[in-house]
Amino acid sequence: MTTRLEHDLLGEMTLPQDVWYGIQTQRALDNFRITGVPISHFPELVRALAMVKAAAAHANQAVGTLEPHKAEAIQAACQDIIDGALHDQFVVDLIQGGAGTSTNMNANEVIANLALSKLGHPRGEYRHLHPNDDVNRAQSTNDAYPTAACLSLQFAAEPLRDAIAALRDALQDKGAEFTDIVKMGRTQLQDAVPMTLGQEFEGFAVNLGEDIDRLHDACRLLCEVNLGGTAIGTGINTHPRYQALAVARLAAISGKPLVPASHLVEASSDMGAFVYLSGILKRFALKLGKICNDLRLLSSGPRTGLGEIVLPAVQPGSSIMPGKVNPVIPEAVNQTVYQVIAGDLAVTLAAEAGQLQLNAMEPLIVYNLLNAMRMLCEACHMLQTRCIEGIQANRDQCARHVEVSIGIVTALVPHIGYADASRLARAALHSGTTLREQALAEGLLDAAQLDRLLSPQSMLAPHLEP
Incomplete structure (x- = not known):
């Protein structure tokens, strides 16, 4: 195996000639083995890093602080990476010390070596084009890394918004399909009043759809x-025109409406946007988890539970109990929800841990946000295609629950009063009769009145006449 020798502040190191990263990346590989999840696991972050470096090179060339041939080689190398090249060379663990310096240097070194090859030089010949002096010119990890993080999270939000919309639409379609199926609503797991299964699923759809706009707000x-x-927000080592040019170029490359922070010192340590996004993701996750809890309850049985819906059977449910099928898709989504909640706590603690002009815990924040967005995107797609779209209603069971329910006594309250209605419900419950039978036996109302008042359809919307 051919090798090359590189050196840095701490000394020298031999690297395989065929790797595109350099000595500082290798040190990070040796130091950080926390998650086993490299930068390349999130292509949106790799692309965002390359976009930041390309924008910086463009701005540096424009203000005359970077030679044109170097700037052009760097931008060409960045474009290759944006298009998907060499993502496997972004090898550093997402969680690392140094506030993201290892991630930034991984990008600097890969881009420098790719640019060197475009200029006709071997990898590691940094006297011709240097990772720090040229690729990282007018930058610090402390502005390049957070900017790439903000951009990558916007990229990750796009498929998540699409997945939420598709899941919402699937739930809305089920709501339309079940619009004529009357069932009992429940509060605190006790019988309440009738509703339709369609109303229940429409409620699920509206509930999730709200967070598409909230995700847009976070972005x-x-x-x-x-x-x-640069280092702390003062812009040290940059040309006066550099910031505006770099941000404008990055907006053009990324297609995102990026703007310079109004106060760079404040922005260099502020984690508020990340915390807000994490809260939105947790909010959505909690809603998703509640819906999956409901699906598991509504499908419980099949003969000794609620059994009002039937979930698609996607795999056998037991290694010992023949014929058993479990609600594995909602269960997997619930576990995703718990992980997102845990990630939000990690983001919260990491954001609070910032000190003075920098937050050194930002890698943990970025890791948890990107991971949550990916997990939620996959969970939505799985729930939609492998569960929601195949749900069937058990019409007979829904009707049976309405027929025997005591909760429908609520419809009689305006006509016989709360006290008599309470007594009637208790008597029917103790005698084992239906509410209608008990009311007839006591002569509270006649058959025609009871048929009209206890018709489930009359309880589905406001109807009371003075």
Whole structure:
């Protein structure tokens, strides 16, 4: 195996000649083996890093601080990476010390070596084009990494929004399919009043759909970036025109409406946009989990539970009990929800741990946000295609529950009063009769009145006349 020798602040190291990263990346590989999840696991982050470097090279060339041949080689290398090249060379673990320096240097070194090859030089010949002096010119990890993080999260939000919309539409379709099926509503797991199964599923759809707009709001906050602030937000080592040029170019490359932060010192340590996004993801996850809890309850049985819906059978449910089928898709979604909630706590603690002009825990924040978005996207798709679209209603069971319910006594309250209605419900419950039978036996109302008042359809919307 051919090798090359590289050196840095701490000394020298021998690297395989065929790798595109350099010595600082290798040190990070040796130091950080936390999650086993490399940068390349999230292509949106790799693309965002390359976009930041391309925008910086463009701005540096424009202000005359980077030679044109170097700037052009760097931008060409970045474009290759944006298009998907060499993602496997982004090898550093997502969780790392140094506030993201290892991620930034992994990008700097890969881009430098790819640019060197375009200029006709071997990898590692940094005297011709250097990872720090050229690729990282007018940047610090402290502005390049957060900017790439903001951009990557916006990229990750796109498929998540699509997945939420598709799941919402599937639930809405089920709501339309079940619009004529009357069933009992329940509060605190006790019989309440009638509703339709369609109303229940429509409620699920509206509940999830609200968060598409909230996710859009969070992405709007992520459009304010601190690129150009360098180390702590003062812009040291940058040209006066660099920041505006770099952010404008990054907006053009990414297609996102990025703007410079209004106060770079504040923006360099502020984690508020990340915390807000994490809260939105947790909010959506909680809603998703509640819906899956409901699906599991509504499908419980099949003969000794509620049994009002039938979930698609996607795999055998037991290694010992023949014929058993479990609600494995909602269960998997519930577990996803718990992980997102745990990730939100990690983001919260990491954001609070910032000190003075920097938050060194940002890698943990980025890891948890990207991971949550990917998990939720996959969970939505799985729930939609392998569960919601195949749900069937058990019409007979829904009707039977309405028929024997005591909860429908609520419809009699305006006509016989709360006290008599309470007594009637208790008497029917103790005698084992239906509410209608008990009311007839006591002569409270005649058959025609009871048929009209206890008709489930009359309880589905406001109808009371003075």
